[in-house]
Amino acid sequence: MNTKTAEPGVAHEPRVPRNAGRLRFPAPRTVLAAATLLALVGLGIWSLIDLRINIATVVDSYSNASSFVRRIWPLEFPPVSEVARQVGMTLSVVLLATLLSVVLSIPLAVAAAANTKRTEFGRMSARATIVVARVVPDVVMAIIFVRFFGLGVLPGVLAMGLHSVGMVGKLYADAIEQIDPGPREALRAAGASRAQQLVAGVFPLVLPSFVAVGLHRFDINLRVSAILGFVGVAGVGMEMSEAFARLNFALGVAWALILLVLCLLVEWLSATLRRALLRDESSRKRTKPNAVTALIARRSVPMAASHPGPGSRQVSPPWSLKRLRRYIYGSLCMAAVVWALVGSGVLESEARGGLTGLLTTLDHFWPPGAAGAFDELMAALQITIQIGFAATLLGAVLAIPAGSLAARNVAPNHRVYLVFRGGILAVRAMPELVLAIVLVVIVGLGPVAGTLALAIGATGLLGKLIADSLEEVDPGPAEALRATGASRLQVYFAATLPQALAAVVGNTLYQLDVNVRAATLLGIVGGGGIGFFLLQSTRTREYEVVTLIMLMTFAVVLVLELTAMWLRRLLR
Structure with missing residues (x-):
């Protein structure tokens, strides 16, 4: 083993690592995660194109929107x-x-x-x-x-x-x-x-x-x-x-x-x-x-607790404004529950036929069947999946900037923060069903209305989740970059967003899960997809078709859930 000791007073050049100057390739799991995310984005873009959701479609619906406003007013x-x-x-x-x-x-x-x-x-x-x-x-x-x-x-x-x-x-x-x-x-x-x-x-x-x-x-x-x-x-x-x-x-x-x-x-x-x-x-x-x-x-002092005397310790907390407020809240909640039970008439409801009637009802839902429309159901399921992917992509494109400006540590000032937080709150309060009904009247029956309704709803929910994720990052890297004179955008892209990237991806995948489920339900009001068959099967009492639709939707959601879990594991 040939080792050399440094001589006193002699300057030596620092050792250069063997891999210095070589290209460093990312880890295989990182490449795999990036490829999967790109594939999901590609599915979203393909869904937008295949469903013909574009600016021209929205512009062409302007006359329908004007007619709808005149029709409902006052x-x-x-x-x-x-x-x-x-x-x-x-x-x-x-x-x-x-x-x-x-x-x-x-x-x-x-x-x-x-x-x-x-x-x-x-x-x-x-x-x-x-x-x-x-x-x-x-x-x-x-x-x-x-x-x-x-x-x-x-x-x-x-x-x-x-x-x-x-x-x-x-x-x-x-x-x-x-x-x-x-x-x-x-x-x-x-x-x-x-x-x-x-x-x-x-x-x-x-x-x-x-x-x-x-x-x-x-x-x-x-x-x-x-x-x-x-x-x-x-x-x-x-x-x-x-x-x-x-x-x-x-x-x-x-x-x-x-x-x-x-x-x-x-x-x-x-x-x-x-x-x-x-x-x-x-x-x-x-x-x-x-x-x-x-x-x-x-x-430890059971006698003192059960028989308090002059020298015993008080176990129960003293009365204070906070304790009194808790009791008031509890009393109001109990009063609300009693009011709901009595006023709604829920206690007056009666079952049809008891346990036998329930078993008979459930018997109509099994075994699952297609009633001769399996091909139509598969085509409708594909449209439902496309609506979920397209709405998630549109929602993410809108939610990432909106959610970023709704985060206290990213917004340039408090006024911008309040505007975007308030906007996200207002959008979140809009039920997707109401949006779908209005958009069905404006753009017509089909997946366009369902996609736009879910995209607007995704902007609210995903925007809030992104804002919360950005506010929870470690402020140290951002402060260090800011101290070196970096601009606001440089701090955001180099320090804040990378820390929250895994959470943003996870929240987006969760939104995809939510949108696929919601797309099934919006079909009930004409938003396209398999929800239309769900409503029709209910009206015609073909409950075996309802069960089949539920199982098909569950299979899709299960695949999405497993994919999301796998991606989250790769991004750790």
């Missing part, structure tokens, strides 16, 4: 009493459905979370139940329950509530798995039972997340209620569907505008409550939760 608003009754009915359905999903999701999430499971078999069973709830579309559930219970409120509550378990249960389980294990371990060491560990060491830590997820699902269910109105669920959506079925566009658009205002108000109220929860959570973290300490103190 709007025919229903009486105030009728508006109040239908809005109350819709809010009752949405509130009860969201509450049902939360009640069902909490035990499922506890069983599905890795740190609170009883057995591995129970965990996998709970996870499978959550996936099944997410797979079965709420419209299909509503069709089953309408046939079993008849038109009214209960089918919507059950359909939205059971379907929402797929999202709420998953997010609840994720929240439980991310908690600090310290409090629960301290309770276990003190001899607390499993129930006490959950009540004092788990639920207080995840309560803000649970409430925030519930509020977010309430927003989603309010938009879904419009779609369920087309299959017989009472409320604003049903009134709107009946008005459009009679070609009374002035009344239908009036109901759509009422629903839009309602969505905006609920979105604002939900965002306000979530911000309040985050503030309470941050203050709770600063003061450290004392639920664990209280329980351990109760177990």
Whole structure:
């Protein structure tokens, strides 16, 4: 081994690495991920071309848009009493459905979370139940329950509530798995039972997340209620569907505008409550939760806790404005639930034939069949997939700049931030069904209307997700570049966007999943795709075709989900 030591006072040139000056090729997984993303973008471009969605199509629809505006103006608003009754009915359905999903999701999430499971078999069973709830579309559930219970409120509550378990249960389980294990371990060491560990060491830590997820699902269910109105669920959506079925566009658009205002108000109220929860959570973290300490103190001094004397310690927290506010919120929520149960008439609903009637109803949906139209169904499924890809591509092109300017750390000033945040909020409040109905009248029946409606909706949801992802990046690299004199654009493209790129890709893939599902439902109102066959099969009572459509859609969504998981793994 020939080694040379440096002589004192003699300068030596630094060693040059062997691979210096050579081209460095990216890792194979990076190349594979980039190629897959390019292929997905190519599918989106091909879908836009094949569906003939271009500027010329939109420009040619200008005369139809003008004619539509003249046809619906002035709007025919229903009486105030009728508006109040239908809005109350819709809010009752949405509130009860969201509450049902939360009640069902909490035990499922506890069983599905890795740190609170009883057995591995129970965990996998709970996870499978959550996936099944997410797979079965709420419209299909509503069709089953309408046939079993008849038109009214209960089918919507059950359909939205059971379907929402797929999202709420998953997010609840994720929240439980991310908690600090310290409090629960301290309770276990003190001899607390499993129930006490959950009540004092788990639920207080995840309560803000649970409430925030519930509020977010309430927003989603309010938009879904419009779609369920087309299959017989009472409320604003049903009134709107009946008005459009009679070609009374002035009344239908009036109901759509009422629903839009309602969505905006609920979105604002939900965002306000979530911000309040985050503030309470941050203050709770600063003061450290004392639920664990209280329980351990109760177990260590049981006599003092049960028979307080002059020298005993107080276990319950003192009354304060924050505690009083929590009790007021809880009382208002209980009053709202009682009002929804009594006022909606959900308790008066009756099943047709009991368990035998339910089994008979489900028997109509199995086995699946095509009723001699398998080729037409496959062609319609292809159009549905194309609508999802085209809408996601258009939505991403609009959402990336809009979401970037809606991020506090990217927007040039606070005014720009408020304008784009407010714009994203307004777009998110628009139900895609309402947009699809209006666009069907303007551009005609077919995939163009469905694609444009989903693209506008994607701009709102994807824009918010991108803005939140950009605001969560490490500010250090951006500050370092800014200190060297880099421009705002250079900082954005070299420091901010690269850190959030994986999240942006993941959110875009999630939006693709959402758009494919939504494209199936928008076909109900003439947005093109397989949704048209779904509605027709329901009307002609060919329920085996409904099952086949559901399975075909599930297969497509499963492939997209597996692709998204694989890509996220490559981009880590």
